Amino acid sequence: VPEIKMGLRDQKKRRTRDALTVAALRLVDERGLDKVTVEEITEAAGVSERTFFNYFATKHDALISDLTIEDDDVRGRFLAVPPTVPTLDALLIALAPMLQAIQDERDVWLLRLRVLGDNPTLLIEMQACSAIAEQELTGDIAARLGIAADSGYAQLTAAVAGTAVRVALMRWSAGAGRQPIAELVHEAFASLSAGLNHPFDKEET
Amino acid sequence: VPEIKMGLRDQKKRRTRDALTVAALRLVDERGLDKVTVEEITEAAGVSERTFFNYFATKHDALISDLTIEDDDVRGRFLAVPPTVPTLDALLIALAPMLQAIQDERDVWLLRLRVLGDNPTLLIEMQACSAIAEQELTGDIAARLGIAADSGYAQLTAAVAGTAVRVALMRWSAGAGRQPIAELVHEAFASLSAGLNHPFDKEET
Numbered sequence: 513v514p515e516i517k518m519g520l521r522d523q524k525k526r527r528t529r530d531a532l533t534v535a536a537l538r539l540v541d542e543r544g545l546d547k548v549t550v551e552e553i554t555e556a557a558g559v560s561e562r563t564f565f566n567y568f569a570t571k572h573d574a575l576i577s578d579l580t581i582e583d584d585d586v587r588g589r590f591l592a593v594p595p596t597v598p599t600l601d602a603l604l605i606a607l608a609p610m611l612q613a614i615q616d617e618r619d620v621w622l623l624r625l626r627v628l629g630d631n632p633t634l635l636i637e638m639q640a641c642s643a644i645a646e647q648e649l650t651g652d653i654a655a656r657l658g659i660a661a662d663s664g665y666a667q668l669t670a671a672v673a674g675t676a677v678r679v680a681l682m683r684w685s686a687g688a689g690r691q692p693i694a695e696l697v698h699e700a701f702a703s704l705s706a707g708l709n710h711p712f713d714k715e716e717t
Numbered sequence: 718v719p720e721i722k723m724g725l726r727d728q729k730k731r732r733t734r735d736a737l738t739v740a741a742l743r744l745v746d747e748r749g750l751d752k753v754t755v756e757e758i759t760e761a762a763g764v765s766e767r768t769f770f771n772y773f774a775t776k777h778d779a780l781i782s783d784l785t786i787e788d789d790d791v792r793g794r795f796l797a798v799p800p801t802v803p804t805l806d807a808l809l810i811a812l813a814p815m816l817q818a819i820q821d822e823r824d825v826w827l828l829r830l831r832v833l834g835d836n837p838t839l840l841i842e843m844q845a846c847s848a849i850a851e852q853e854l855t856g857d858i859a860a861r862l863g864i865a866a867d868s869g870y871a872q873l874t875a876a877v878a879g880t881a882v883r884v885a886l887m888r889w890s891a892g893a894g895r896q897p898i899a900e901l902v903h904e905a906f907a908s909l910s911a912g913l914n915h916p917f918d919k920e921e922t
Contacts, residue, residue: 598914598915599913599915600912600913632845636841636844639841639844640837657915659915662891664884664888664901664904664905664908665908665913665915667884667887667888668881668884668905668908668909668913669913669915671880671881671883671884672877672880672881672884672909672913674880675876675877675879675880676873676876676877678876679869679872679873679876682872683869683872686867696869699869700869700873703869703870703873704873704877704909704912704913705912705913705914706912707805707909707910707911707912708804708805708870708873708874708877708909708910709803709910710803710804710862710864710870710874
């Protein structure tokens with residue numbers, strides 16, 4: 513059956529790609545970004561340099577790019593949630609499968625977050641991706657509510673939601689991934705929905 | 718009286734410094750970051766290259782650094798607000814003089830924000846500063862409430878407050894500074910305090 517054959521071939525491609533990413537992350541984690549070549553990555557993964565460039569344009573690409581995130585349809589899921597659901601709740605629904613995938617690949621993600629934290633150059637490239645994601649989310653939030661794309665509400669909510677996910681990932685990484693990332697993101701979003709009131713604030717008012 | 722003499726000397730230093738910053742921003746705005754030299758900046762400001770390096774370590778420094786912000790004691794003011802005042806309200810009180818200073822230097826700030834937006838390299842250097850400011854604010858929020866410095870509440874609130882100020886500056890810049898930056902920051906913080914509920918969300922619930 514052709515579909516199964518394609519499925520197997522895709523699985524093999526995915527395994528090769530993942531092996532290259534893991535090899536790249538491990539070597540950079542050990543030696544530092546500037547002390548690892550594509551040749552060394554391909555040797556560690558047991559493939560040719562030509563194969564590497566079938567999957568990645570650059571060394572950095574192999575460290576940053578993740579198909580679990582890139583192929584994931586967060587935006588589609590978000591726009592599919594009825595607009596009567598508050599924005600932050602709709603975002604949590606849309607993010608859930610992606611967060612589960614990150615938790616399932618915990619070791620690679622913890623390694624990636626460590627490598628990003630140690631290498632500002634990579635962090636900067638990630639931030640460029642985040643800026644694009646923030647613009648897209650701003651448009652989606654506005655479209656979902658039928659409000660102007662340059663509305664302050666859409667801009668602020670998109671930026672703050674991205675920040676909340678970033679903080680949750682920092683905390684997940686600091687805790688070696690023991691508390692599920694989905695839980696940490698839910699906690700952060702609950703805190704946002706509650707107006708960032710600290711329990712002590714509530715006691716006082 | 719010695720104090721007045723010092724005051725005048727400091728004023729002169731400040732004017733020289735500001736003239737260098739404005740010259741640097743204008744030239745980079747016109748020609749692009751890589752097409753402006755320190756020599757051209759000092760010529761435009763009418764001072765020697767040696768004078769430039771009395772004030773700034775690098776060309777980038779002259780574009781990014783701003784004494785109104787750097788000398789401002791936001792942290793001191795924040796820690797002085799009684800802990801019974803909710804965190805976001807205390808931050809607004811602490812930020813007010815700085816926001817007024819930005820509004821007072823509107824033209825330079827709008828120029829700086831445009832130059833930053835056009836030059837990712839500079840934006841990245843600013844983000845490094847933001848990361849440090851976020852860590853400091855996390856510690857201050859925790860200290861003010863007497864909670865652990867790695868508490869999720871302090872981390873999230875510091876990161877989100879920084880994001881809200883960034884979004885307000887983006888909107889201020891997009892509106893050519895006509896709506897006061899203090900108003901835009903207040904709007905953003907009010908939206909955070911209200912749990913990022915869109916008016917439409919409220920209608921539905």
